[in-house]
Amino acid sequence: MAERTSRGIGPVILLGSPGAGKGTQAKQIVERYRIPQISTGDLLRENVQRGTPLGVAAKDFMARGEFVPDDLMYDMVAQRLRQADCERGFILDGFPRNPAQAGWLDAFLEHEFFDNPQRGKCLPIVIRIDVDYNKLLRRITGRRSCPVCGRIYNVYSQPPRVADRCDVDGSTLVTRDDDREDVIRDRLEAYELQTKPVAEYYARKGRLVSVNGDLPVNQVTDQIFQVIESHRPVASDKS
Numbered sequence: 575m576a577e578r579t580s581r582g583i584g585p586v587i588l589l590g591s592p593g594a595g596k597g598t599q600a601k602q603i604v605e606r607y608r609i610p611q612i613s614t615g616d617l618l619r620e621n622v623q624r625g626t627p628l629g630v631a632a633k634d635f636m637a638r639g640e641f642v643p644d645d646l647m648y649d650m651v652a653q654r655l656r657q658a659d660c661e662r663g664f665i666l667d668g669f670p671r672n673p674a675q676a677g678w679l680d681a682f683l684e685h686e687f688f689d690n691p692q693r694g695k696c697l698p699i700v701i702r703i704d705v706d707y708n709k710l711l712r713r714i715t716g717r718r719s720c721p722v723c724g725r726i727y728n729v730y731s732q733p734p735r736v737a738d739r740c741d742v743d744g745s746t747l748v749t750r751d752d753d754r755e756d757v758i759r760d761r762l763e764a765y766e767l768q769t770k771p772v773a774e775y776y777a778r779k780g781r782l783v784s785v786n787g788d789l790p791v792n793q794v795t796d797q798i799f800q801v802i803e804s805h806r807p808v809a810s811d812k813s
């Protein structure tokens with residue numbers, strides 16, 4: 575397996591509604607394939623916390639559960655994808671979130687990313703994690719995360735060993751500002767209206783694969799690994 579996992583797998587795009595488990599599954603993919611997770615939500619939250627101009631511009635949109643304007647997203651994502659650790663592949667979690675972002679990403683990959691002979695052309699694997707709508711509220715309200723290592727917990731389904739403490743580093747777990755019930759409804763609505771068409775965009779291109787996200791975490795992970803293994807470039811590919 576070491577030899578297989580050392581080869582690149584190209585871009586992996588995780589789609590799914592708020593609370594579907596994109597962040598949870600991205601961390602499993604990072605561990606197995608050693609490619610970075612690029613969570614646009616995490617990047618934005620870091621910017622908000624540091625008070626950067628991007629963070630200041632994004633803060634109110636995020637607090638209302640609305641999307642941050644596309645032009646701000648493009649600069650942030652392009653800067654991140656240009657970093658050397660993305661060469662063997664990367665996981666996009668939370669991007670693209672509307673059809674315009676999907677079109678931008680395709681153009682970016684075609685004209686800038688695949689341009690580099692180190693990377694070869696490796697079309698994204700697009701995986702949508704489907705979860706029953708009625709389960710999402712409980713998943714989101716029960717979520718706690720570690721501010722230091724980023725590990726994600728759930729007080730109902732994946733509690734830490736000691737209440738409110740991270741199993742890895744003992745830090746006090748935090749609840750995200752936008753995980754309040756009034757904001758969650760707006761986030762779910764934004765997903766229905768703006769992000770669902772992204773799945774249709776990739777389905778039209780024959781690139782969408784869905785997995786059942788209602789199952790326990792490890793079973794969802796198994797499905798995702800199967801999808802990646804069945805789509806990854808063959809050994810003779812440059813990857």
Ligand code: AP5
Nearest residue numbers: 592593594595596597598614615642668713717727728791
């Ligand atoms: P973002 O941070 O991307 O949030 P999101 O898409 O709403 O997704 P979540 O992080 O809520 O859920 P997740 O799918 O990662 O679930 P998780 O693994 O944590 O975006 C936040 C905001 O940033 C947006 O509202 C917007 O304002 C802005 N933004 C971000 N990207 C943008 C973009 N591209 N354009 C414009 N604006 C953008 O799991 C949830 C919980 O469920 C956890 O507690 C977990 O332990 C539990 N769980 C996971 N899997 C399972 C399972 N199989 N069984 C039981 N429990 C499970």
